[in-house]
Amino acid sequence: MNASAVDPHSPVAPPPVVVARDLTKVYDTGETRVHALDGVDVEFHRGAFTAIMGPSGSGKSTLMHCLAGLDVPTSGSVHLGRTQITGLRDAELTLLRRDRIGFIFQSFNLLPMLTAEQNILLPSQIAKRRVDKERFDRIIDVVGLRERLRHLPAKLSGGQQQRVAVARALLNAPEVVYADEPTGNLDSRSGTEVLEFLRSSAKELHQTIVMVTHDPVAASYADRVVFLRDGRLVDEVTEPTAELVSQRLLKLEEA
Numbered sequence: 001m002n003a004s005a006v007d008p009h010s011p012v013a014p015p016p017v018v019v020a021r022d023l024t025k026v027y028d029t030g031e032t033r034v035h036a037l038d039g040v041d042v043e044f045h046r047g048a049f050t051a052i053m054g055p056s057g058s059g060k061s062t063l064m065h066c067l068a069g070l071d072v073p074t075s076g077s078v079h080l081g082r083t084q085i086t087g088l089r090d091a092e093l094t095l096l097r098r099d100r101i102g103f104i105f106q107s108f109n110l111l112p113m114l115t116a117e118q119n120i121l122l123p124s125q126i127a128k129r130r131v132d133k134e135r136f137d138r139i140i141d142v143v144g145l146r147e148r149l150r151h152l153p154a155k156l157s158g159g160q161q162q163r164v165a166v167a168r169a170l171l172n173a174p175e176v177v178y179a180d181e182p183t184g185n186l187d188s189r190s191g192t193e194v195l196e197f198l199r200s201s202a203k204e205l206h207q208t209i210v211m212v213t214h215d216p217v218a219a220s221y222a223d224r225v226v227f228l229r230d231g232r233l234v235d236e237v238t239e240p241t242a243e244l245v246s247q248r249l250l251k252l253e254e255a
């Protein structure tokens, strides 16, 4: 069965992969206190592809950073599986991010002197992790990089570079992949390729993906879109279309 089709409210549904409870983040700059997150409760289930949207300054990046252990919330909790990541020490967080979370950024963050293949394998080498050859081959074929494995990043298009970054993030089958504006630097054709790949890896590899985006078209590839305003989760759409997402976003910006 397709894991993304699991009803999360069913009594036999598996527990969510990521759970945030009453998450707050206050930035105190001396003169002002900004409530970047103001009591956010959210869950992400295995194989779900979720987009986080909201007007500029609504707290999207702060939420993703707190979920991923890149930033520490002022209060509230975040669990990844059974691990409560809020409260972990820096060294423990570093290992957790390395071993259990995948990251995709707007800038592809590839090392220029390494080939596509070497870039994809690098995190596993650093972590001294055995590479699952079958998964490697499957991912390479799904992202369509077979003919490009020996190329340096400079010889690849932007879309191909981002596909290398996506393959790198997925290779270790992390419990969750966080993607921060993954198509922000891509032309629309390359962006579509990357989004289609993210969608198929959620559906076919049951990969849990959480993506921050400003783009309603990008968000329409997700199964669910959650909307933030002023640090609060205020709306949600399942099976989104770009039109529906645009309308909801417009409503938030006008409110």
Ligand SMILES: Nc1ncnc2c1ncn2[C@@H]1O[C@H](COP(=O)(O)OP(=O)(O)OP(=O)(O)O)[C@@H](O)[C@H]1O
Binding pocket: 027, 028, 029, 034, 035, 036, 054, 055, 056, 057, 058, 059, 060, 061, 062, 063
């Ligand atoms: N380091 C910081 N110090 C002070 N205020 C901050 C800091 N980081 C973020 N903020 C504030 O917190 C709020 C949420 O910021 P955040 O970057 O999470 O929003 P966003 O929705 O990701 O915005 P954008 O869409 O513009 O990237 C904003 O008001 C922002 O100014």
